[in-house]
Amino acid sequence: MHLKKVCLQADVYMVCLQHALSTENFEVMGLLIGDNAEGVTTISAAIILRRSDKKKDRVEISPDQLLKATNEAERLTEELHKRVRVVGWYHSHPHITVCPSHVDVGTQAMYQIMDSSFVGLIFSVFSEDKGSKEQEVSLTCFQSDDGKSKEIPLVIKPTKDISTNCLKTMTELPKILAQEEEEMAEGTRNHPDLLVSIHNNAVQTRALGHVTDIITRPLVQTFYGRYESNLTKIDYLHKQIQHLERELQNQ
Structure with a gap:
């Protein structure tokens, strides 16, 4: 079709x-x-x-x-x-x-x-x-x-919430990027030249630091912000329930 x-x-x-x-x-x-x-x-x-x-x-x-x-x-x-x-x-x-x-x-x-x-x-x-x-x-x-x-x-x-599958995929991204860096570094390990080995390790460390700084940390901050927002919504709904219960009792 x-x-x-x-x-x-x-x-x-x-x-x-x-x-x-x-x-x-x-x-x-x-x-x-x-x-x-x-x-x-x-x-x-x-x-x-x-x-x-x-x-x-x-x-x-x-x-x-x-x-x-x-x-x-x-x-x-x-x-x-x-x-x-x-x-x-x-x-x-x-x-x-x-x-x-x-x-x-x-x-x-x-x-x-x-x-x-x-x-x-x-x-x-x-x-x-x-x-x-x-x-x-x-x-x-x-x-x-x-x-x-x-x-x-x-x-x-538009979606009301982030689906479980999308949340899982988002949290897997830093792990996948780190695995890519590990695979690329695998072929350069144990180089006979000490300076080359130090350089290769430094490049890998920098790449992993980039993943942490650009992906992992903002992701954690985003999820924490959503968590705080959800707590605020829960508190508001609890107050609304208490208010409605009082109105029912007064009727």
Whole structure:
């Protein structure tokens, strides 16, 4: 069926954007989970993929990662009691336009061979408005059509709360980034040159410190702020209940 529109849940948007803003030197990517009905795709979850190779201008999905995402979709189908599947992918464009490259269009075309409703999202991050000098974030949703990109209407659907799956994915991001750094450092361990070994260890330590400073600490602060906000709401509701009970007693 012809894809008419894509609905992206707000909490999934937050997960993808957090991932896209985790680094401005390399592209990041992940897979999108949801369902499709009557030409409308609804995205309800995201899976962050660990990069085996960091590149500035492209990202790739390995068969193992697709299998992992498929298994996660099956798990969510049982957990949510509704059918969901892998419906698309997302990746970042740090410091460049949101427009899909010819590589992006080719990758998208490959996935549409398996699923005609498969979609791609691109987050352009760390771009600066030339007039105001403010940082901008742009998002586009596209498909491949005869070797060219075709923009698909995208709606961000408000969500009352952050879903459990999105919370889990957000908290896993620092761990995934740390694992990437560990894998990159593995090949440089125990170098015979002491100065080279010290340098490599320092680079890894700096990278892990970056993850802590840019991802982990703000995430903890955000969750703590939401926790404080929830406590305030609970206190307000308790007072409202007490007020209503007093009114009932006086009637």
